[in-house]
Amino acid sequence: MTTFEAPRVEVVENALEPTTQPRRRVKRKTVNTIIWFVALLALTAIVLYPLLWLFLSTFKPSSEFASNPGLIPENPTVDNYVKVVEGIAGTPLWRFFANSFFIAIMAVIGTLLSSALAAYAFARIRFRGVGILFAAMIGTLLLPFHVIIIPQYIMFNKLELVDTYWPLILPKFLATEAFFVFLIVQFIRNIPRDMDEAARIDGAGHLRIFFSIILPLIKPALITSAIFTFIWTWNDFLGPLLYVNSPEKYPLPIALRLYNDATSTSDYGATAAVSFLALVPILIFFIVFQRFLVAGVATQGLKG
Amino acid sequence: MSTETESIVTAEAGSRSVRQAMRQVRRDEGRKVPSSASRRKANRRETVAGYGFLLPWLIGFLGLTVGPMIFSLYLAFTKYNLFTEPEWVGLDNFVRMFTEDPNYIQSVQITLVYVLVGTPIKLAAALGVAMLLNYRDRGSGFFRSSFYAPSLIGASVSVAIVWRAMFSNDGPVDNSLSFFGIDIGGWVGNVQLVIPMMILLAVWQFGAPMVIFLAGLKQIPQELYEAAEVDGAGPWHRFRNVTIPMLSSVIFFNLLLEIINAFQVFASAYIISNGSGGPAGMTNFYTLYLYKRGFADLQMGYASAMAWVLVIAVAIIAFILFKTQRSWVHYAGENR
Amino acid sequence: MFNIRKRRMAAAAAAITASAALVLTGCAGGGGSEEAAATYDPDEEVTLNLAFWGNDVRAALYEEAIAAFNEEYPNITVNSSFLGFPEFWEKRQTEAAGGGLPDVMQFDYSYLRQYSENGLLLDLEPYLGNIIDTEPLSENILSIGVVDGETTGIPTSTNAWGLFTNPKLLEQVGVEEFEGGDWEDYTAWVKEVSDAGAGSLWGGTDFTGRIQNFEIQQRAKGDDLFTEDGEPNFTEEDLAAFWEQGEDARAVTIPQQRLEEIYPVSGFDAGLTTSELTWDNFGAGYLANLGAEYTELGLVAPPVTEEGAQDLYLKPSMLHSIASTTEHPEAAATLVNFLVNSPEAGAIFGTNRGLPASETMLEGAELDPIGQQIRDYEESIAERLGDAPPVPIVGYGTLEEKFRQLGQELGFGTLTVDEAVEQFFNEMDVVLNQ
Structure with a gap:
């Protein structure tokens, strides 16, 4: 079903050899990595926010839960x-x-x-x-x-x-x-x-x-x-x-x-x-x- | 995929002796014509081996699962309050379900919305992030753990606390949306927004399919990509012609399992609504409703009937999916 | 010191009456009742399982109570286990179906009939008056735990329906306490508060969402919700009329959406409403949830439907029951007696399990201000207290929950009153034919 032509073994062996890559490619790779990093970081921030909220709320007194939906506890406590x-x-x-x-x-x-x-x-x-x-x-x-x-x-x-x-x-x-x-x-x-x-x-x-x-x-x-x-x-x-x-x-x-x-x-x-x-x-x-x-x-x- | 591809994988993974043996097979091919007697003997050996490997599962299946399943099928045709003997009522439970129980109909509707909207979003998110994570290994451990973290809490009470806080009036979600000029207030008590909120909760906990995708991506020989690149294939081409086919068995798994799981969504609805299925029944998903009927209302016969309607419905979907496998799922070990 | 002596004497007395009890039970003609020796032999080594629902605070109190119990009965080992309320019942239902209920259970009124009718609970009759001291328990209270002529539960505590108010919030908006009156007066008072609260504080929650308010309105007319035989005692018109009253109330009470956001706590817990109609034992919980800045609550009688009617009643907030499968009924009864009657238990639990029903336990209890307030309240409504309705029908919990949900949908406006009435009666059909 796939249209992809499978590579021959020799190609693979080629790929495994250490190759010297052109400098432009290295640069592109770095840029890609930065984009990759920033994208993941942004996604992580969204995904982790609720957990951060949960963590900080462990320092809220119980009675504060209904009244303060914010991130930061008003009366922090380790009780x-x-x-x-x-x-x-x-x-x-x-x-x-x-x-x-x-x-x-x-x-x-x-x-x-x-x-x-x-x-x-x-x-x-x-x-x-x-x-x-x-x-x-x-x-x-x-x-x-x-x-x-x-x-x-x-x-x-x-x-x-x-x-x-x-x-x-x-x-x-x-x-x-x-x-x-x-x-x-x-x-x-x-x-x-x-x-x-x-x-x-x-x-x-x-x-x-x-x-x-x-x-x-x-x-x-x-x-x-x-x-x-x-x-x-x-x-x-x-x-x-x-x-x-x-x-x-x-x-x-x-x-x-x-x-x-x-x-x-x-x-x-x-x-x-x-x-x-x-x-x-x-x-x-x-x-x-x-x-x-x-x-x-x-x-x-x-x-x- | 052609044999060459497979031999790459083999060459990568197999030990030297195996490779030697393989060459042997190639040489032997065509010469080998087993007699029917020896084939029968081999068949018997295979059967013994098969049941041997399956033994623990078979014991569990016959000992722990089959009995209760058949019992619940029987209960579906009875009135059973847990305390007294079940009483045969024929198809009454099924008739009641479809003709006299508006809560059931509502429950089916919201569950379908949840499955049809939630599953594709969750899977797309899981696959997208898994591919991002697979882009490079260095430094991705932190991200991997971060993305999985929400799934760690499972369905504990604190998920309810967090999620309700996130979507309450003037909570973070409301505030961010207001920032963009969308002023819809709190989601928690809003009859229209509760299902989207539940879907987002499921999407947030996308760790399981993500990890499975990631494991599947790890199974794809890197050489295929490099070879494709050498052939001049762009990113889309590589995704379409290498990733998708090589990952198809895992995609199939995740698709099937996430559909089944979504139909059986229970824990998150239970904790978010504190078991009530509210507001106005909008989190009264199929299995939660079934559970309430069985354990709170002690109508276990009715609950069992509901369970078996679900089994049949999902079995039909699963059957269709298995049938479509042939056209899009690729198994490297079974393509000959 | 004195207490312990008294108890030893009581134990001795119990031993003496044992033979008499044997004869008595023999006369009652219960099959196999001869084995039921009505005393516990203190030298016998016995292990009992005790199960209750509650949180860590209550669990610590039970630990203490068991320790006190063991000082007196060192040979009875008590293994206790506890869970939250819904989990507690899920586990009990499974055990009831599969065998293996614990010997002694904290029990809920709404499940009492179901378990009793199916023979899962021990008839305590043989132990009443000997192992279980009945003197400190009034006739009224003992009769609460009677199902089909068998005593299967002893109430630990009682509660009554009441109206809590929040004086501090009322002062903030400058509205006087509710002075009593009928339901219209109450709604008018709620409106006054809500108007003054200007969208951030409301006078109350729609009372038509609670089946108990319907119940006391029906009782004011002289009808319990269900007859002795478990048949419904109200018509579709009654229910429709009740929910229609709510239309006025819903216009002035806290919006349903707001309530949903703070669920599972109530508007009253969150300091968003100034009144709540509920069981009077909720007071301590309200104070805790409201937080430290609130130190007192008002507690007054619910609105009057019919002047002079005896619409209110005392309900057990919880009972103690024994599984019929227990191998040590005498020891179990001894434990139950300690938990419902002893001043030690009173001193340890205070009002944690509600206002103690037994006089001896109440004597031992040191009442906190809210406990004292509840006690005074229950005395103050004596005129309005009538006979308790029959033990709730099997499936009452389902109907109560259905009623709540329908009230909620009325609040959202997703159902009309007629549709809600129809749904309720459909549900009742199913429940009654279970």
Whole structure:
């Protein structure tokens, strides 16, 4: 379908050689980079403004939220943080962080393992029933999860797993989030088959092809999945709400909601402060892992 | 794409032994005619391997997902208040939905607007920014993190606090628009402007498709661009003839998933309206309405019926999208 | 010291009456009631789950209360869990359907019938008068938690419908406090404030958006909204007439759009209106949301529909209930008794859960000014207090919310009164046939 004439290998080799570029081109490149930089900076400013607002508002007393929609607090205070760090009803704040961290890490491991395996089967192995199973997997994406909450709860309750982390973690090891399976499928299908077929001729089985050829090539997809799983699990509210009973086992999102109960007073200041603190770990996680988004590809490029 | 392109990718990524093996394949080609018996044996081996790889997913699918799904399908034809046994009512729920429930019709309408307007804007923004970020790696880490940051907060209460503040009367949005002479006041309580406000919230949190686009862009061999440039292709040409086809599998993924997600928009509407779906039902999106019917009003039969209408509607859209794949989605691994 | 002695004696008395209670319950003919030994053996090691809704402040109070409880009953371990109100109920609904309700729950009036009728809550009858001290609880109050002849909830506190005003803001615009009168007088007073407020302050919120205002107007005519059998007791004309009254009110109250912007807090919370008709236990929350510069509120009786009518009533602001599945009903009842009756609980909670309903708990409570004000208010309206309506029908919460939304749409002008009435009755049909 594409009109693009594929380049020949020699061309590529040419391109890889260090070439001396004409000076005018360098200049154009610098100008482009400056435009690029300014455009991104402007966009960033717009996108980050609400977050800046949120950050500054953590220094507003709660009663100021309704009266002062501005950026700068009128009566700046650190009370919100002081209050938040104390924790809730005897459970210190770090506990909620630790809980969230544990659940999220387990979720990342489980999701990566199980989703990549399933995705390989869907993308690379031809067997009876693969089409129907693939459709079924896509089908699980379509049903609003609210209607399956109760039957699932009944199951975990019968298994006596309520008030443990199992209902939150076990599904991740069973690739129940079709999003990630499908995502990885798409990336695997984009990898040329020549290599794994060659490896097969060499006598490699699916397991070896999966681990030594496919996995390294889908690093960007794996990193993406890891980032999303971590962040989404970190932010998940409904799962822990239903399955965790003891406050000392609560992850952050539940703890966060406790500062803001509509039937008593809503402590907006503390809510904003907690949610800002809750942002920090996932922001760090993202900053660390987004580097691999490049690294994965760079090493891939260097291999030849 | 031709084999040459693929061999570039292979040459870049494969190890030496693999490349040797590949040459071997080329040499072997044409000579290899497997007998039907050995093919059957191979087929069986493939089937075993396939189900082996799928095992965790299959356990989860059969153990955790299928049962509840079938149960909810059954509930769609019942009256079920969570406490007493479901009572079979045939098609009553569906009849009520389409003929007696003005809130349902309104909910469908606003959800369609949200999907049809919001999804293209969000995807375009995500792709545009991803390409900007992909322009160079040095220094883009900061920008990448900045653009993803809004998506980090997910749908916590503070999103509601921020977003309502941004769009309130005399808030930043109102003030900036006033600066340009557009005086429309606050968006939050304005029945006409609430949906645009919700769409902008979705667009603001465009981090997920952006990162996926970015990962997809990283998968495109840089050499293709350089080669195209050598051939004299301009930026538009490169975008149209290299980026789009090479990214099409990822575009397809994002398109499908964002449509599905938009149809199921729940958390943001829930927190912005504090669960009410207001003002005047303008944030009462499909899944929020379904949730309220199921859990607040305890009409789980009706909620299940709503869920399955949504499943069928989105399944039709997904089916059509999968059918169109052939004409525009390119898979480097399946083009032969 | 004295209190504790008294309680020990009470426990002893309870032990003595245990056999009597056994006989009594046996007589009532409840199947399997013999197992229900009506005392808790203090040596028995028991673990109870306690669930409540509230914020971090209330959670700290419960922690304290549990510690006080454990001084007396060291062998009962109480695991408490708490959530915000909507999440609390979402979780309970799931547990109710899937099994696994906590032993002791803080309970809401609007869900009481639903859970009781489906046998999810323990009938407390066998424990009343022994484990659960009934003396400090008036007949009126105990009867609130009775559904179909079974006592399934004990009110912790009561509240009544009232009219809050904001004296500081009234002074700013130079308008006198509302002096009482009928609904037209109230609307006229609201108009006076709104006129003086000139677009930045209003006299109140459209009262026709709240089903309770409709309820007290109907009660003034002698009708509860629903009969004992759960049948609606008002006509489409009644409702249309009520919402039409609102047309005058809507012209002078705070605009709906303004309210939307500040939601979930109310206009009164945000200092944008000078009055609000609501349950009297909202006072403390209002003061907190208004901020430090506001130190007092006015609290007066709602407008009068019919002179001399008993249109108001006491409602539990929350109750304590026990799950029917509990393995330790005696220990659970012991905990409930402590939470609703003990002076210690009174001292710890104050008015956090509303004005204590039990006399002993009220004695222990040190009332803050607003708590005292609410107490005085509930005494002052004694003349207007009638019998409480039957426990709300199943799905009442849905109707209340629907009523609020329709009122909102009337405010926006996106619906006519007739359309709103039709929608409400449609919804009621569905709810009643659930």
